[in-house]
Amino acid sequence: MAHRYKDFRPRLVSPMQSYGLLAVVAAVAVLAPLVIYPLFLVKVLCFMLFAAALNLVVGFAGLLSLGHAAFFGGAAYAFAQAAKVWGWPFEVSILFGVVVGAALGFAFGLVAIRRQGIYFTMITLALAQMVYFLAVQAPFTGGEDGIQNVPRGSLLGLIDLRDTITLYYVVLVIVVVCLLQIRRMVHSPFGHILGAIRENETRVTSLGLNTSRYKLLAFTLSAALSGLAGALKASAFQLATLSDVSWHISGEVVLMVLIGGIGTLSGPLFGAIFVVMIGHFLATSGLPVSLVVGLVFMACVMLFRRGFYGETVEYLRTRLLSGPQATPKADK
Amino acid sequence: MVIESDCILEARGLRKVFGGFVAIAGVDLRVQTGHLHALIGPNGAGKSTLFNLLTKFIQPSAGEIRFKGQDVTSAMPATIARLGMVRSFQISSVFPHLTVYENIRIALQAHARDTWGFWRSEQALHRFDEDVHDLMTQVGLEPLVYTRAADLSYGRKRALELATTLALKPELILLDEPMAGMGQEDVERTSALIRSLARRHTVLMVEHNLKVVADISDKITVLRRGEKIAEGSYDEVAANDEVRSAYMGGAHG
Amino acid sequence: MTELFGVPLAVLAGQVMIGLINGSFYALLSLGLAIIFGLLNVINFAHGAYYMVGAFVSWGLLTYAGIGYWPSLVLTPLIVGAFGALFERTMLRRLYGFDHLFSLLLTFGLALALEGMFRWIYGAGGKSYAVPPSLTGVYNLGFMVLPIYRAWVIVASLTVCVGTWLVIEKTSLGARLRAATENPSLVTAFGINVPLILTLTYAAGVGLAGLAGAMAAPIYQVSPNMGSSLIIIVFAVVVIGGMGSIMGSILTGLMLGVLEGLTKVFFPTASALTVFIVMILVLLLRPAGLFGKDK
Numbered sequence: 001m002a003h004r005y006k007d008f009r010p011r012l013v014s015p016m017q018s019y020g021l022l023a024v025v026a027a028v029a030v031l032a033p034l035v036i037y038p039l040f041l042v043k044v045l046c047f048m049l050f051a052a053a054l055n056l057v058v059g060f061a062g063l064l065s066l067g068h069a070a071f072f073g074g075a076a077y078a079f080a081q082a083a084k085v086w087g088w089p090f091e092v093s094i095l096f097g098v099v100v101g102a103a104l105g106f107a108f109g110l111v112a113i114r115r116q117g118i119y120f121t122m123i124t125l126a127l128a129q130m131v132y133f134l135a136v137q138a139p140f141t142g143g144e145d146g147i148q149n150v151p152r153g154s155l156l157g158l159i160d161l162r163d164t165i166t167l168y169y170v171v172l173v174i175v176v177v178c179l180l181q182i183r184r185m186v187h188s189p190f191g192h193i194l195g196a197i198r199e200n201e202t203r204v205t206s207l208g209l210n211t212s213r214y215k216l217l218a219f220t221l222s223a224a225l226s227g228l229a230g231a232l233k234a235s236a237f238q239l240a241t242l243s244d245v246s247w248h249i250s251g252e253v254v255l256m257v258l259i260g261g262i263g264t265l266s267g268p269l270f271g272a273i274f275v276v277m278i279g280h281f282l283a284t285s286g287l288p289v290s291l292v293v294g295l296v297f298m299a300c301v302m303l304f305r306r307g308f309y310g311e312t313v314e315y316l317r318t319r320l321l322s323g324p325q326a327t328p329k330a331d332k
Numbered sequence: 333m334v335i336e337s338d339c340i341l342e343a344r345g346l347r348k349v350f351g352g353f354v355a356i357a358g359v360d361l362r363v364q365t366g367h368l369h370a371l372i373g374p375n376g377a378g379k380s381t382l383f384n385l386l387t388k389f390i391q392p393s394a395g396e397i398r399f400k401g402q403d404v405t406s407a408m409p410a411t412i413a414r415l416g417m418v419r420s421f422q423i424s425s426v427f428p429h430l431t432v433y434e435n436i437r438i439a440l441q442a443h444a445r446d447t448w449g450f451w452r453s454e455q456a457l458h459r460f461d462e463d464v465h466d467l468m469t470q471v472g473l474e475p476l477v478y479t480r481a482a483d484l485s486y487g488r489k490r491a492l493e494l495a496t497t498l499a500l501k502p503e504l505i506l507l508d509e510p511m512a513g514m515g516q517e518d519v520e521r522t523s524a525l526i527r528s529l530a531r532r533h534t535v536l537m538v539e540h541n542l543k544v545v546a547d548i549s550d551k552i553t554v555l556r557r558g559e560k561i562a563e564g565s566y567d568e569v570a571a572n573d574e575v576r577s578a579y580m581g582g583a584h585g
Numbered sequence: 586m587t588e589l590f591g592v593p594l595a596v597l598a599g600q601v602m603i604g605l606i607n608g609s610f611y612a613l614l615s616l617g618l619a620i621i622f623g624l625l626n627v628i629n630f631a632h633g634a635y636y637m638v639g640a641f642v643s644w645g646l647l648t649y650a651g652i653g654y655w656p657s658l659v660l661t662p663l664i665v666g667a668f669g670a671l672f673e674r675t676m677l678r679r680l681y682g683f684d685h686l687f688s689l690l691l692t693f694g695l696a697l698a699l700e701g702m703f704r705w706i707y708g709a710g711g712k713s714y715a716v717p718p719s720l721t722g723v724y725n726l727g728f729m730v731l732p733i734y735r736a737w738v739i740v741a742s743l744t745v746c747v748g749t750w751l752v753i754e755k756t757s758l759g760a761r762l763r764a765a766t767e768n769p770s771l772v773t774a775f776g777i778n779v780p781l782i783l784t785l786t787y788a789a790g791v792g793l794a795g796l797a798g799a800m801a802a803p804i805y806q807v808s809p810n811m812g813s814s815l816i817i818i819v820f821a822v823v824v825i826g827g828m829g830s831i832m833g834s835i836l837t838g839l840m841l842g843v844l845e846g847l848t849k850v851f852f853p854t855a856s857a858l859t860v861f862i863v864m865i866l867v868l869l870l871r872p873a874g875l876f877g878k879d880k
């Protein structure tokens with residue numbers, strides 16, 4: 001007799017509702033550039049991807065990295081160098097950015113995964129600072145000015161990306177595809193092993209798996225996606241600068257994940273929207289960004305550690321689903 | 333005299349010093365293929381430490397370990413498991429937020445080495461469902477398939493851990509106090525389970541209580557303060573003066 | 586003129602001295618981090634920010650209240666320590682039960698907020714703090730001239746470091762602290778007020794950072810970002826030394842400062858990277874750190 005089990009996951013909304021929600025989100029994404037400044041939207045998209053990529057390691061592998069700016073900013077420099085100085089086409093330059101992000105991630109991982117917990121976090125931070133110092137000194141990064149006036153070019157020689165609305169749709173497609181891939185990855189055979197390592201690393205070792213290798217792959221994948229986000233942002237703003245590699249960016253993206261909800265699939269996306277918006281409004285208000293970001297950080301840690309999305313889900317779960325399906329039968 | 337090939341696991345002169353404190357003081361151990369071998373001793377005798385040494389979760393200070401004739405003294409813990417020596421832990425070790433089904437599936441994935449496909453869909457994992465079913469049935473967890481491990485009773489957690497251990501099709505199973513803290517009913521179920529396992533696998537099992545292992549084990553090794561003080565069948569061991577005094581001393585100290 | 590490896594001795598000695606000064610600050614800060622980590626199990630990301638606040642407090646005392654260097658050397662650690670105690674009481678304390686990544690994130694937020702606030706008020710540029718009259722001037726050692734203030738900073742911070750080490754390793758107070766680290770519940774059973782110890786420890790740790798700030802004010806520019814660039818290097822120092830040993834953190838800090846100074850002589854461009862490169866090497870060769878005890 002063949003047995004088949006369900007992938008048990010409590011649903012908060014019915015399939016009908018979730019299709020409805022999806023349709024609304026899709027409509028908003030398609031129509032948004034008609035109402036909102038498209039370059040701002042591209043920035044939001046890039047940070048959504050960046051936050052989701054970071055969440056892959058923070059939320060699903062349990063590795064808090066404070067060095068992700070190195071992948072984001074490093075890839076931005078790589079893209080700018082390729083597209084401007086070497087004159088490579090858009091898609092090849094983006095790919096180059098991804099490769100540089102992944103390579104940096106692999107190198108960071110090799111070193112940092114040797115230690116655990118807070119040491120891991122401190123090492124990623126220090127390595128990223130090293131990349132920052134290198135960027136300050138290296139001749140090709142242009143010092144304080146960065147690499148400016150990077151040409152956008154065209155996609156596959158067909159679609160002209162100089163028009164920002166076109167660029168927005170291209171970035172939208174790329175980001176959506178990546179987000180879907182991240183979702184698939186979380187539930188993939190690899191994703192399940194990663195989840196098990198986060199839950200109980202010793203047990204995974206005793207089952208015969210070398211956990212460091214899985215963490216390393218997760219870290220590299222996350223860095224590659226962060227690199228993609230950085231390269232896309234550099235292409236949109238036609239600029240790669242030191243601020244993209246600074247520890248403030250690493251902190252901001254951690255905040256996005258934290259605000260949205262660590263280890264939730266959609267939380268970091270909301271977090272990204274929120275933090276990019278704060279930055280946008282503060283830029284004109286004269287209030288310093290890092291003061292506000294710092295205070296939001298503290299409030300978040302003190303008041304809702306599960307994040308906006310995580311807390312909402314928890315609320316809905318306790319409110320809406322107080323039947324047997326919400327809490328699987330306990331055996332006490 | 334045991335012939336070399338009959339002996340699945342052999343440790344010679346195993347020693348562990350924790351910053352001056354000698355936890356294991358040069359222990360020799362031979363586990364014969366097919367045996368249910370019990371390791372007993374009072375609290376703090378070094379039983380769990382010996383397990384940690386054998387599975388390389390900690391590094392021995394001196395000594396040699398051979399598994400299936402192969403020197404594994406400097407192997408990694410994950411490699412040991414791959415070779416077929418799989419352990420459980422004294423404090424039950426499961427994935428608390430995963431369901432019983434997912435817990436067992438992780439172990440099957442590890443055994444099938446189906447662990448790297450980050451591009452593959454979750455659907456691919458349903459190929460393990462049949463094996464998950466078999467294992468759950470074996471340990472009596474099938475009715476609780478979707479219960480999170482954290483919500484299981486203590487005895488059931490141990491059963492789940494046993495199922496994940498079995499999923500690796502080990503040749504030698506190391507169980508660290510599989511029945512500690514269980515109620516009477518659980519003890520009976522688990523000891524029956526262990527007995528049935530022992531028909532197909534070699535088992536090395538830590539237990540506090542001489543009585544519990546009396547009728548199920550083929551051989552008993554007694555450890556006290558890091559030293560082996562007796563070895564043999566239940567009757568031999570129970571007749572040993574040192575063992576008696578260790579147990580008397582242990583009970584009052 | 587005397588030379589060593591083709592470098593004038595005065596230049597070499599000068600860099601070694603700058604290295605010793607930086608090293609003293611690394612030592613003071615990593616010492617504080619190690620104490621806080623040892624007892625509270627918290628990585629105090631805001632440590633660099635407290636150092637920066639210390640420099641500003643000292644500058645503010647002089648500028649607004651006319652309080653000079655010597656009194657502010659006492660007042661600054663007290664003010665910074667009191668602020669730290671308040672922070673520990675009202676916020677940090679509530680996170681002890683959770684994953685300690687949350688306390689790292691909380692102090693990270695505090696660091697960002699403090700830095701942002703000071704930049705908002707005082708701008709990004711630096712303020713200078715005059716060397717106190719009693720410490721101006723130089724010693725002429727023959728092969729080099731040694732500014733008295735710099736010599737004082739090295740001597741004073743090493744004294745503070747060694748004093749702290751003595752208190753923790755050799756006194757009964759220290760013994761109780763160490764016991765509290767190893768077994769908090771046992772110590773509570775002995776009737777020691779553990780929450781109070783925790784608050785005082787945090788205050789003492791950040792007080793040391795404040796003191797370092799006050800001593801640094803006459804040497805470096807007093808600026809809002811002086812803390813964050815320093816703390817990341819100190820983290821690398823801590824990774825290299827491991828936080829298991831107080832003396833280990835002090836020695837590692839000094840050693841790396843000097844090494845950095847020497848690199849400046851021979852490979853000027855690599856000097857900023859020295860500590861990070863050493864960190865990578867140590868992690869590859871001896872993952873637990875030079876003085877590390879964990880596994």
Ligand SMILES: Nc1ncnc2c1ncn2[C@@H]1O[C@H](COP(=O)(O)OP(=O)(O)OP(=O)(O)O)[C@@H](O)[C@H]1O
Binds near residue numbers: 540
């Ligand atoms: N990591 C360690 N560091 C220092 N000492 C240790 C360590 N692990 C175990 N010990 C000590 O070694 C001795 C043996 O411990 P072990 O856990 O192996 O005993 P046991 O026989 O399993 O006892 P129990 O029956 O209580 O489980 C104990 O005195 C213990 O305190």
Ligand SMILES: [Mg+2]
Binds near residue numbers: 379380381422
């Ligand atoms: Mg034990």
